[in-house]
């Protein structure tokens with residue numbers, strides 16, 4: 170089985186969030202099941218610099234306004250195809266925006282070019298490799314199934330995964346022919362979305378199978394409250410939509426040999442966490458308080474992640490004698506809010522603005538509880554890392570957070586199965602109540618230690634999910650061989 174995975178980011182080459190982690194980790198898990206994945210990414214300068222010696226395997230004279238090549242390379246255990254298109258990708262800034270955070274105005278063309286390339290490869294553009302299935306991730310890859318649907322048949326099967334329904338890749342209708350979409354595509358059963366072109370909508374409407382990254386999120390997005398205008402479409406496609414939980418890379422995230430920790434540990438030797446807590450306090454600027462509980466946060470600072478709720482609940486957190494260690498970057502108002510809180514509570518609230526992989530590991534290994542108060546969360550990866558590292562996750566009961574953390578309620582404690590705390594709704598008062606419950610659990614060290622041990626044994630890898638992807642690939646590749654179109 171050969172699969173072309175198409176995405177705008179992939180760890181460790183380029184990452185702005187959890188999409189990269191999943192796109193980067195899934196191929197290795199699939200390899201063990203006999204699936205050969207090639208990952209098609211934009212050739213951003215930072216990516217090309219990390220893979221010297223890539224070989225050209227395909228060329229376009231004119232790909233949305235300029236010459237382009239597909240380069241093949243192996244790096245970080247991944248079999249890569251990189252779209253080198255200098256007119257679209259050779260520029261400073263991030264994958265989606267310039268140095269000042271403004272979206273690139275030609276993002277529709279940039280990611281359409283990625284999708285067009287995926288469709289060409291899907292139809293056999295490479296001399297020696299043709300995929301049985303194309304797996305497209307998020308809106309940036311959403312037009313790949315559309316180009317395959319409207320183009321020459323036969324075609325490979327298509328799977329589309331939504332990592333976040335909030336990012337929709339909308340473009341004005343005037344771009345239709347410029348994006349090489351046929352007039353008939355501008356239809357409610359095609360790419361049309363609120364009078365324009367919806368790349369996410371296209372992926373959801375025109376792929377053979379749809380997945381999202383947890384069963385609860387799959388149900389939530391089929392409701393008007395959480396469907397972001399796409400719930401009707403998702404309900405109509407309920408028969409082909411499934412929720413498959415993400416995993417984490419259990420090698421990268423292994424407290425038994427994590428080079429970023431001050432002391433390694435595992436479920437049989439959790440004492441190593443003490444040294445990590447002390448190292449974390451020292452590194453991030455919390456006062457040395459051997460008995461104080463440290464609450465950790467590693468996140469993008471956005472409304473999705475409920476970080477404004479944490480700012481509101483901060484007095485309650487401090488009143489329970491807890492300290493906060495936060496690593497994040499994102500919306501300027503939230504960054505400033507946390508920096509102000511840190512200045513107001515030196516030694517109790519420590520804030521690092523920025524992206525820091527090493528510190529993220531130390532927070533997971535050194536904090537006692539990891540807070541994830543998201544308003545919505547398709548899956549969430551940081552709570553999975555926290556479970557593995559024995560930091561009890563305190564999570565809003567939404568999406569994948571609901572599916573991966575067992576709340577320490579009376580029944581779960583009595584049964585000895587709790588792994589963290591859940592709260593609902595995602596509001597500041599409910600978060601304050603959760604923090605009070607956290608303080609009570611901390612005071613009951615026997616229950617705490619039991620829950621921590623459960624957390625460290627909880628399944629967080631890809632084993633439970635990878636077989637479901639394999640089954641989907643088999644379904645869609647059989648479909649493409651027999652009738653060509655869905």
Ligand SMILES: Nc1ncnc2c1ncn2[C@@H]1O[C@H](COP(=O)(O)OP(=O)(O)O[C@H]2O[C@H](CO)[C@@H](O)[C@H](O)[C@H]2O)[C@@H](O)[C@H]1O
Pocket residue numbers: 185186187188190191332333382415467468469496497498523524525526529546547548549550551569
């Ligand atoms: N400042 C920082 N420094 C270092 N590391 C940082 C960091 N901020 C975030 N990270 C890391 O980035 C990743 C974030 O992944 P998440 O799944 O938690 O959220 P995200 O919303 O980006 O992903 C979306 O896609 C993923 C993948 O499907 C879904 O799990 C999720 O619900 C969905 O919103 C984690 O690996 C985390 O450690």
